[in-house]
Amino acid sequence: GSVSDMLSRPKPWSKLTQKGREPFIRMQLWLNGELGQGVLPVQGQPQGPVLHSVTSLQDSLQQGCVSSESTPKTSASCSPAPESPMSSSESVKSLTELVQQPCPPIETGKDGKPPEPSDPPTLDSQPTTPLPLSGHSALSIQELVAMSPELDTYGITKRVKEVLTDNNLGQRLFGETILGLTQGSVSDLLARPKPWHKLSLKGREPFVRMQVWLNDPNNVEKLMDMKRMEKKAYMKRRHSSVSDSQPCEPPSVGIDYSQGASPQPQHQLKKPRVVLAPEEKEALKRAYQQKPYPSPKTIEELATQLNLKTSTVINWFHNYRSRIRRELFIEEIQAGSQGQAAASDSPSARSGRAAPSSEGDSCDGVEAAEGPGATATATATADAEEPGGPAAATKSQGGPGAAEREEGPPPAGTPGPDDTGAAEDAGRAEPPPPPLPLESPAERLAPVPNPAAPVAPAATAAAGEDAATSAAAGSPASPGTSTGTSTGGSAPAAARRPRSLQSLFGLPEAAGARDPHDNPVRKKKAANLNSIIHRLEKAASREEPIEWEF
DNA sequence: TTGCAGTCAATATC
């Protein structure tokens, strides 16, 4: 009754008493997703933040409800508001239990029934997919996602990978039966999870599913069963097809089964996949360095020069920007987690994403790419892009989507083409920052170019699109010729944003948030970054090119 | 219209 009244006739804030405001605060928290922090427990994270947050808020309101909060009192009697403490916390708790409880793998679960005959992986993730939560009314994944508190995507993927590998379970099986995604998507997701706050509702879905799956004590067995059944079905089909020479047969389990055998869809409708030649990629990367957001005209030119379809060029830029962004996210996370790894619960800390981490916290991609051979140049690059460094910094904010959402610059997400340029320290651009030796061939490692630091905006600005195109053009022909592809851009960006993404992400429990143990490497990088910043500043003030060597 | 997130699915690589 109180709720009804409150929802239908809310009183203006100013008219509310401290107590009367409480329900609204709760509602706001709930709307913000802060309420329910315990729904999907993030390892190590105590449930109940809700109350804490409320409590703190209350504190600020100087009210005594705090006690009521933590003290599940028999609110019934209390004023309309009091009811919330209990009810909310309880509801949250129940939900939490729900998710924590063993629950069948999403769509499979049900009585060990085979993985959805139709299991059209694609459809699966559709909104309605109910999460069969044992004993409770099924909640749709969307509901769970909406109610879910911030999850440690990195930690979740690490755990999932561990479980999968430990039990010899494949990504395909896991993806199709648990996540409703294809193998490629799963691989990508597990290898490059984006921080929770960077994910859209849809993007969070797989993580919630993974979390739910991880919470299911029988997850492995179920998946194993699935595997067995699949195998059985496969063998069966195989036999039947062999004997009946009946190649195809609508797979009952909706899994890819020998596609090779099914001749039916011979329809030449499938257009061959475009595979860009290394030189083409190189050229595109160069162009990207020049101009991360090329104009239609530039794209046109690039397409012409590279003899590609404009759509291909467009797609390439989209994909490249997007992927680089993700790389950066990861670097950041890794950089952050690195220090806390030890503390982190699971062994995953070390193993997970081992690869990248191994490459050195963060700048990995680059370093790895460059390889040991990385000469001074490489080093420079690496350093420059360094996670903590430009790369990170940049990405964090400058980069195309850098700090988007969470951080002030909202539009950042869609850094208009100009954005970048503009953002880029326009100023210093002038004196074309001595082009950072673009490890022409090597740098490739996507991550390197550091999207964030759409390089040489200056150049861009000045040279305009031509620069880009020309750069691109040039490369194909002579990839090696680094064509003074000005790349220095990143540095300036970094300078402007010394801030660590970590803070940006503000991943509470996420790896990134933990005490970033400053290991020697990090310190060194930090020093490097400072040096870069310093030089940039000097350069900016001097307006004269300087020799870049970090 | 443009950019992006999320995916798929073909293909590469391990």
Add this chain to the structure above:
DNA sequence: GATATTGACTGCAA
């Protein structure tokens, strides 16, 4: 055979 990479596509938002 499993996993990683990547060009293309869809849907959404600004």
